[in-house]
Amino acid sequence: RKEVEQDPGPFNVPEGATVAFNCTYSNSASQSFFWYRQDCRKEPKLLMSVYSSGNEDGRFTAQLNRASQYISLLIRDSKLSDSATYLCVVIFNNAGNMLTFGGGTRLMVKP
Amino acid sequence: GAGVSQSPRYKVAKRGQDVALRCDPISGHVSLFWYQQALGQGPEFLTYFQNEAQLDKSGLPSDRFFAERPEGSVSTLKIQRTQQEDSAVYLCASSLVGRGYSSYNEQFFGPGTRLTVL
Numbered sequence: 741r742k743e744v745e746q747d748p749g750p751f752n753v754p755e756g757a758t759v760a761f762n763c764t765y766s767n768s769a770s771q772s773f774f775w776y777r778q779d780c781r782k783e784p785k786l787l788m789s790v791y792s793s794g795n796e797d798g799r800f801t802a803q804l805n806r807a808s809q810y811i812s813l814l815i816r817d818s819k820l821s822d823s824a825t826y827l828c829v830v831i832f833n834n835a836g837n838m839l840t841f842g843g844g845t846r847l848m849v850k851p
Numbered sequence: 852g853a854g855v856s857q858s859p860r861y862k863v864a865k866r867g868q869d870v871a872l873r874c875d876p877i878s879g880h881v882s883l884f885w886y887q888q889a890l891g892q893g894p895e896f897l898t899y900f901q902n903e904a905q906l907d908k909s910g911l912p913s914d915r916f917f918a919e920r921p922e923g924s925v926s927t928l929k930i931q932r933t934q935q936e937d938s939a940v941y942l943c944a945s946s947l948v949g950r951g952y953s954s955y956n957e958q959f960f961g962p963g964t965r966l967t968v969l
Contacts, residue, residue: 827894836906837958
């Protein structure tokens with residue numbers, strides 16, 4: 741079983757839709773949580789950090805549930821430019837700053 | 852300013868050939884990471900340097916993989932006797948500070964080297 745798991749998708753949604761991704765992690769001793777975005781044939785880029793209290797950045801909302809060991813990302817009012825792979829990332833305790841990635845969830849927003 | 856750069860961007864190797872992949876981190880960044888990303892998968896950690904010291908090489912898949920960062924800046928990932936299963940994108944990332952900081956220090960990724968072993 742992978743340490744960080746995501747539904748690979750693809751999620752095909754129309755413009756303007758709201759879409760949510762979940763991610764589960766296996767190690768309760770986890771320190772930090774993030775969502776990264778990766779465009780096709782490009783490098784991953786940090787989208788946002790995830791905090792227990794939940795955090796919002798424009799159309800994007802991230803939430804962490806430590807008790808259930810899952811992380812979510814909600815995208816409202818989807819744009820064509822949101823089409824990408826979204827990577828759930830965890831830093832486990834005592835792992836320094838080593839990032840553990842999920843397999844990614846692919847989102848395709850259609851006109 | 853300049854980001855992380857990697858070269859070559861693409862490499863095709865015959866099985867059994869040795870390859871060397873280069874990473875130029877952001878100037879002044881202490882930490883440097885190598886990740887391997889297979890097709891359709893998320894990146895997986897290979898190794899970590901803090902300045903010139905290789906502090907973690909637990910992700911290197913075999914002793915055919917070797918990494919160095921002799922002067923604490925540029926790093927090279929070498930793969931000896933390449934096999935087809937080594938085909939992947941090799942990503943390098945750097946961050947400003949080293950371990951021991953309580954808050955996350957963002958890792959900036961390079962564009963990767965796409966290695967294809969025939």
